[in-house]
Amino acid sequence: MVNVLLITFLMTLFYIAIANRILTFIRVLAVQGVLLFFVVLFQLEEINTFNLILILMETIFFKSIAVPLFLAYIIKRNKITREAEPYLPNFVSLIITTSIVVATILLTNAIKDSALDKIFFIVALSSLFTGLYFIITRRKIVTHIMGYLVIENGVFVLSLAVGTEMTHLVNVGIMLDIFVSVLVLGIFVNRIGNTFEEMSVDNLTNLKD
Amino acid sequence: MFTYYIIFAILLAIGSFFNRNILLRKIMLVAFLLLQTGIAVYGFLNLHKTEMEFFTYDSLGIIFLCVLTILSYTTIYHSYIYLQHRKDNTRNQSLYFFALILLIISMTCVYLANHLGVLWVFIEATTLSVAVLIYHERTQLSLEATWKYVFICSIGITFAFVGIIFLSKGLQGSGSSSLILADIPAHLKNANVFWLKLAFIFMLVGFSTKMGLFPMHTIAVDAHTVAPPPISAFISTTLMNVGFISIFRTYSLMAGTSIQPWMNSILLWCGLLSIFVSVVYILKVNHLKRMFAYSSLEHMGLAAIGIATGGIGYFAAIFHMVLHSFVKASVFYQIDQIHRVFHTYILSKTGNYFSKNITGAIVMLILLISITAMPPSGLFVSEFLIFRSMFEAHQIMALLFILVLFTLVMWALGKNILKMLFVPSSHPIETKEPLKIRPIESVSQFVLLAGAIYLGLNPPAQLVNLINESIMLLPK
Amino acid sequence: MLSLLLILIAAAFFSGIIVRTKSIASGRKGPGVFQPIKDVIRLFKKGAVYSETTSIIFRIAPTIYFASVVMAILVIPFDESKGIISFKGDFIFFAYVLALGKFFNIIAAMDTGSSFEGMGASREALFSMFAEPAFFILMGSLALLTGHTSFQEIFYSLHVGSYISYAITTLATFVLIMITMIENSRMPIDDPKTHLELTMVHEVMILDNSGFDLGLILTTGYLKFAMYGALIVNLFIGMVPYQYSIPMFFIIQFIIAVVVGLIESFMARFRMGHNAQYIFALTSVSLLIFFGVLLVLEKFV
Incomplete structure (x- = not known):
């Protein structure tokens, strides 16, 4: 079942690659949050209340509700046009995303470590690199945040793959940090929206030698 | 506590x-x-x-x-x-x-x-x-x-x-x-x-x-x-x-x-490239703060090389970071005064700082000596130790490369700073009468610089012990 | 033998059901289910008119196109009965026989010298080109999963067991339906009802065909639909006894036809420039199927 969820997660990456509208991005991010929730739920060996609340907070509340709503608010407030406006056509994006997935599959296949849950590893690495790719090729600043969130989701899957036992305190700290950084990024997007007419990274090229 | x-x-x-x-x-x-x-x-x-x-x-x-x-x-x-x-x-x-x-x-x-x-x-x-x-x-x-x-x-x-x-x-x-x-x-x-x-x-x-x-x-x-x-x-x-x-x-x-040798070579390349990039930009930069930002990049590169070469380099890298902190902090405190005098960070619009704020200008002169690691600057000692570790690690080519680059840095920083201190600007911005800077504001820089020189020439036993203790686990 | 019969029967209804669904969905009374067949029969009674600039290719192309699809139908199995032709690796034969027919269709369109038809031909070639890897990766994955290389054996031994194979079957169905739509030039990719030559893909290629040839091409289209439908059916039925599988065949074909009709009623066509990426997405998805198969086979853990 977990495998099915993870393969669906990979499909959402393809979907982002060909999505035209920013709102679609946001929805896909929300869906990814739900998928991750179920993945963690199935991975959990023992369900106690504290763990459950933590996971709920981390995936459903944070990834699927709070952040998408916040992003939608930013888009509405700054009157950002709905088209995603990538530098490269979606077709090229799709090909590159696909080749990223294939490359990670090949890479993972080359690893000789029997203790590794490879499908997690593939999904994590693919979304890490796909997120980076989205950041590089999108012109809008909001889509950069979305790329960052895709990377965060990848890291989340990766930490599941390794099964790291971080202390709860550290876990909460990490969650809080990411949440605050998204918030701060959002605030700065608002500032940029107030300062410049158009929210595009082309405005942010004044600092150079 | x-x-x-x-x-x-x-x-x-x-x-x-x-x-x-x-x-x-x-x-x-x-x-x-x-x-x-x-x-x-x-x-x-x-x-x-x-x-x-x-x-x-x-x-x-x-x-x-x-x-x-x-x-x-x-x-x-x-x-x-x-x-x-x-x-x-x-x-x-x-x-x-x-x-x-x-x-x-x-x-x-x-x-x-x-x-x-x-x-x-x-x-x-x-x-x-x-x-x-x-x-x-x-x-x-x-x-x-x-x-x-x-x-x-x-x-x-x-x-x-x-x-x-x-x-x-x-x-x-x-x-x-x-x-x-x-x-x-x-x-x-x-x-x-x-x-x-x-x-x-x-x-x-x-x-x-x-x-x-x-x-x-x-x-x-x-x-x-x-x-x-x-x-x-x-x-x-x-x-x-x-x-x-x-x-x-x-x-x-x-x-x-x-993987230690592998890490060493990665860090060495990282450091070399950092120094190279910083030098390329220092030579052409026309912004006071960016110039010193690139100078920081150069010193960080040197510290990375210090770790990479090992031996005395570990000690020297930490030591270098400590001294660099004191010197570079005073640079930026002084830059605040310069900005209040000239209302700009653009180097070509500044000049004749000596006549406008003599205490600050003296600080700047000492800073120039300190940051380019000329003796008696404390950084001279730590850089010398890093060079020694490079020599011992048989990185002669890298060492020569860095020495050439450092000469260029010295030239570029010296040219820009001395020009700012002594030569009247060719296109000055004449705004309102510049503020008088109180000399007491420069005291902190004198203290920090003196501290850096003192630490470099005569490092107290406690500091040496602390550094030695932190590199104890590393291979010799 | 059985599959040929079933497909012929299904082909007779298929287009009619689509048309009927569309008319009901849009609140019209619409033509009867047999109207497409009647149209074809009417066309068969007519002679054909050929442009003076065309060569022999234009005349033989519809026949070859028709023949290729019939050949392709011959390899499709149904339940326990093999197709009339069945050998190891017949799915490759299937794909390339269809490609041969399409190739003749394309060069016939070029043969007319009409600029519109050339444009349509190039679009159709592009779309098929992108759909082809998806089909092969899909069939290859299924072959890998079952360890067999002919249609009949693949479908016969396709067990639906774990969660992951449910996922694979779902994805495979999705990919096959999309390929069906592309190969038949239906809605999200191409709009058969469009009246502007510039936006046509398949329709513009057959502008110059008339009478008997046109009837042949239309018949081929119906057959093709039923053929892909039969493939999808095969994905589900495995080795159910005949008394269940034959009704299931018709029910699934009916559902597919209704779905196609609904898609055509409620979806707008993709923008022409975006088609390539949607078709390529199929390849990406079938790569995921391949990946899932590797997981099932534990070649990968």
Whole structure:
């Protein structure tokens, strides 16, 4: 079942690659949050209340509700046009995303470590690199945040793959940090929206030698 | 003690966020400085004590904590002067000191953290708090720089987290899941080399956003450009120390494994490229703060090479970071005065500084000697030690390459600074009568520079012991 | 033998059901289910008119196109009965026989010298080119999963067991339906009802065909639909006894036809420039199927 969820997660990456509208991005991010929730739920060996609340907070509340709503608010407030406006056509994006997935599959296949849950590893690495790719090729600043969130989701899957036992305190700290950084990024997007007419990274090229 | 420190410091931060009274603000800042001094002294007296499970007063942390404490005094003092002259409204001033106190707290936590996860959490905290400070001037440029800084640092830090995950994967091979720094090296002996290499690369890239090493150096340079000068001083010194300490800890974790030669060559290349890039830009740059930002990049590159070559290089790298902190901090405090005199950072519009602010000009002259590591500057000693370690590591070609580059840096910095000091500007900006700078504002720089020279020529036994203790675990 | 019969029967209804669904969905009374067949019969009674600029290719192309699809139908199995032709690797034969027919269709369109038809031909060639890897990766994955290389054996031994094979079957169905739509030039990719030559893909290629040839091409289209439908049916039925599988065949074909009709009623056509990426997405998805198969086979853990 977990495998099915993870393969669906990979499909959402393809979907982002060909999505035209920013709102679609946001929805896909929300869906990814739900998928991750179920993945963690199935991975959990023992369900106690504290763990459950933590996971709920981390995936459903944070990834699927709070952040998408916040992003939608930013888009509405700054009157950002709905088209995603990538530098490269979606077709090229799709090909590159696909080749990223294939490359990670090949890479993972080359690893000789029997203790590794490879499908997690593939999904994590693919979304890490796909997120980076989205950041590089999108012109809008909001889509950069979305790329960052895709990377965060990848890291989340990766930490599941390794099964790291971080202390709860550290876990909460990490969650809080990411949440605050998204918030701060959002605030700065608002500032940029107030300062410049158009929210595009082309405005942010004044600092150079 | 550490619990009290955290609680009271955060209370002071919150207090200064809501406080609008000038006198009360001064009292709170002094209280915070005393608290910071308290934790540094307490830590120094209680070496190796662990508090709150995740924080240990280990020798490396204490060295940089002491540097931070000393620089907190000067930075808060100069921030106060800076804000007074900008005539900012009191709300912005409150926000400034709130963020500054949070920044100092989170840097303290990074230095003392003994758990990789905690280290990570507080590094991200430094990014967020320093963002507020970089954006203090509220201009388009500062917006751009802040956005880049926060965004790329966040991504970099995420990469560092991926590195930590890989490291714990490597640890699992030997049946351990603890990420306490002291526990890790013992379990890495027979870990899978592949994971260790991945972990090191990711962590190096991630932490070098903080240290400002080559692939990620641009954001730190941009941040220097727009931040208030006292904050530039922090970005260039204590924040870079944060990056350094993280990379150094990562390196010492894996130094006992078979990938050490590989790590050395990566760090060596990182350092060489950093120095090369910094020199290329120093030669053409026309912005005072960017010039010194690139100079920081150059010194960070040198410190990375110091780690890479090993032997006496470990000692020299830490020593270099300490001395560089003192010198570079005074550079940026002085730049604040220069800006108040000329109302610009553009080098070609400045000139004849000697006739306008003689104390500051003398400081600048000493700074030139110190930053280019001419004797009797303390940096001369540490750079000399690094060169010696390179020589011993048979990196003659790299050494020659660096020496040539350093000559160029010396020429470029000397040309620009001496021109600013003595030659009248060809296109001066004649605005209102420049402010008289009180000589007392330069006292802090004299003290820091004298300290750097003293430490370099006659390092006290305590400092040497602390450094030696922190590199004890590394292979000779 | 059985599959040929079933497909012929289904082909007779298929287009009619689509048309009927569309008319009901849009609130019209619409033509009867047999109207498409009646149209074809009417066309068969007529002679053909050929342009003077065309060569022999234009005349033989519709016949070859028709023949290729019939050949392709011959390899399709049903339940326990093999197709009339069945050998190892017949799915490759299937794909390339269809490609041969399409090739003749394309060069016939070029043969007329009409600029519109050339444009349509190039679009059709592009879309098929992108759909082809998807089909092969899909069939290859299924072959890998079952360890057999002919249609009949693949479908016969396709067990639906674990969660992951449910996922694979779902994805495979999705990919096959999309390929059906592309190969038949139906809605999200191409709009058969469009009246503007510039936006046509398949329709513009057959502008010059008339009478008997046109009837042949239309018949081929119906057959093709039923053929792909039969493939999808095969994906589900495995080795159910005949008394269940034959009704299931018709029910599934009916559902597919209704779905196609609904898609055509409620979806707008993709923008022409975006078609390539949607078709390529199929390849990406079938790569995921391949990956899932590797997981099932535990070649990968």
